[in-house]
Amino acid sequence: MAKRNEMINETNLNNQVTELSRSEAPSELLRELVAHLRQNRTQLREEWVGSISQTRLLTAMTKEEIFAEATSVYDSYVEALETETFEALQAYARNLSERIIPRGVETHEVVGIVLLLRDVLARSLFAKYQTDFKKLNRILDAYEPAANRIANTVAVGFVQERERVIRQQQEAIRELSTPVLQVRERLLILPMIGVIDPQRARQLTEQLLRGIRTNRAKVVVIDITGVAAMDVTVANHLVQTVEASRLLGATVIVTGLSPEIAQTLVTIGVDLGKMNTVGDLQGGIEQAERLLGYKVVTLAERT
Amino acid sequence: MEVPILKQGEYLIATFQAALSDADLNQLRSGLVHQVVKLRSRGVIVDVTAMDVMDSFASRTLREIAHMIRLRGAETVIVGIQPEVAFAMVQLGLTLEDVTTALDLEEGLAYLNEKFKNSH
Numbered sequence: 001m002a003k004r005n006e007m008i009n010e011t012n013l014n015n016q017v018t019e020l021s022r023s024e025a026p027s028e029l030l031r032e033l034v035a036h037l038r039q040n041r042t043q044l045r046e047e048w049v050g051s052i053s054q055t056r057l058l059t060a061m062t063k064e065e066i067f068a069e070a071t072s073v074y075d076s077y078v079e080a081l082e083t084e085t086f087e088a089l090q091a092y093a094r095n096l097s098e099r100i101i102p103r104g105v106e107t108h109e110v111v112g113i114v115l116l117l118r119d120v121l122a123r124s125l126f127a128k129y130q131t132d133f134k135k136l137n138r139i140l141d142a143y144e145p146a147a148n149r150i151a152n153t154v155a156v157g158f159v160q161e162r163e164r165v166i167r168q169q170q171e172a173i174r175e176l177s178t179p180v181l182q183v184r185e186r187l188l189i190l191p192m193i194g195v196i197d198p199q200r201a202r203q204l205t206e207q208l209l210r211g212i213r214t215n216r217a218k219v220v221v222i223d224i225t226g227v228a229a230m231d232v233t234v235a236n237h238l239v240q241t242v243e244a245s246r247l248l249g250a251t252v253i254v255t256g257l258s259p260e261i262a263q264t265l266v267t268i269g270v271d272l273g274k275m276n277t278v279g280d281l282q283g284g285i286e287q288a289e290r291l292l293g294y295k296v297v298t299l300a301e302r303t
Numbered sequence: 304m305e306v307p308i309l310k311q312g313e314y315l316i317a318t319f320q321a322a323l324s325d326a327d328l329n330q331l332r333s334g335l336v337h338q339v340v341k342l343r344s345r346g347v348i349v350d351v352t353a354m355d356v357m358d359s360f361a362s363r364t365l366r367e368i369a370h371m372i373r374l375r376g377a378e379t380v381i382v383g384i385q386p387e388v389a390f391a392m393v394q395l396g397l398t399l400e401d402v403t404t405a406l407d408l409e410e411g412l413a414y415l416n417e418k419f420k421n422s423h
Binding site: 205206209210212213216218240241243244245246247248249250 | 381382384386387389390392393394398399404405406410411
């Protein structure tokens with residue numbers, strides 16, 4: 001029994017030894033690879049920039065800019081291969097994305113140039129080791145996973161940065177899009193602009209009803225000149241907003257209905273007795289002033 | 304919980320203190336309809352500020368109160384509907400048609416005063 005155990009231990013040990021030598025090999029190969037890439041830096045980089053302009057990627061950038069960026073990408077690429085840590089590259093990718101996203105660089109371009117670099121470097125490895133097929137194979141075994149991981153890191157970094165920018169912009173739009181303004185005592189204006197989706201419509205209603213409460217408004221002018229089209233859900237929502245405002249004791253005047261929206265409202269069968277509509281914002285404010293008992297006169301008229 | 308009905312000059316004011324049962328609402332209705340003639344009131348204000356839920360029975364009763372009081376020769380104003388309640392009501396189709404509404408008690412009184420100004 002004891003002898004058998006020993007035997008098992010011995011085979012285990014043997015396995016470990018072979019595994020160790022195997023795991024040592026790729027990093028040694030990577031070192032060789034890195035040395036090769038450092039040596040041929042100038043030539044490979046030029047080749048890469050050449051193929052970037054050949055495939056018409058990064059057209060938003062000038063040649064000099066591409067060359068400068070390519071140099072930094074190349075160096076971080078080699079460094080990531082050497083150290084097998086991707087944090088520095090990740091940080092660089094994020095930084096690069098931050099700079100080039102506002103200039104309209106697309107995701108496919110960024111992924112494209114990194115893949116191009118991968119291919120250029122792979123080609124140079126083919127050229128170097130073409131006589132020793134076995135070694136070429138082993139080098140590629142070491143190179144490919146690392147290169148793919150780098151491509152992945154850069155692409156993910158770019159997309160994440162883009163998503164962050166988009167999220168930020170969405171938030172900004174949401175904040176900007178729902179102003180409830182007081183123009184006279186007890187008179188509010190709600191200008192609606194842009195595409196109204198159900199979520200925005202709900203937000204507008206909430207803000208308006210709260211605005212009526214806090215400003216003690218009696219009349220509200222909802223101006224929808226800036227809304228090109230409205231689907232049935234949102235049109236219904238508008239009608240509900242008008243009725244809810246009435247329950248709070250405020251009269252709503254809707255102004256600036258486009259022909260398309262008028263069509264939608266008629267199609268859904270709005271009770272026009274409940275809805276107070278005026279052609280344009282000026283007319284709406286004038287009618288609101290009449291309802292509130294204001295009369296606007298010029299100074300000349302007054303005297 | 305019964306809703307107290309207060310006489311304030313020419314008006315009656317009923318203020319909801321909390322959510323009401325159906326029986327309370329019925330009692331309020333008959334109370335108001337009786338008192339409005341007995342006390343020779345010209346206007347009735349129902350203050351629902353404290354209600355954070357308005358079901359279909361409550362809103363139907365409010366509408367009935369307003370219509371019955373009109374038939375008894377006075378005017379009703381519902382005041383103090385909360386913004387959230389207002390929107391929920393509209394979504395349920397409970398829009399209190401033909402019923403006057405105002406923001407709060409002060410607005411309701413102002414409305415009635417304005418309405419009866421000429422007849423003094």
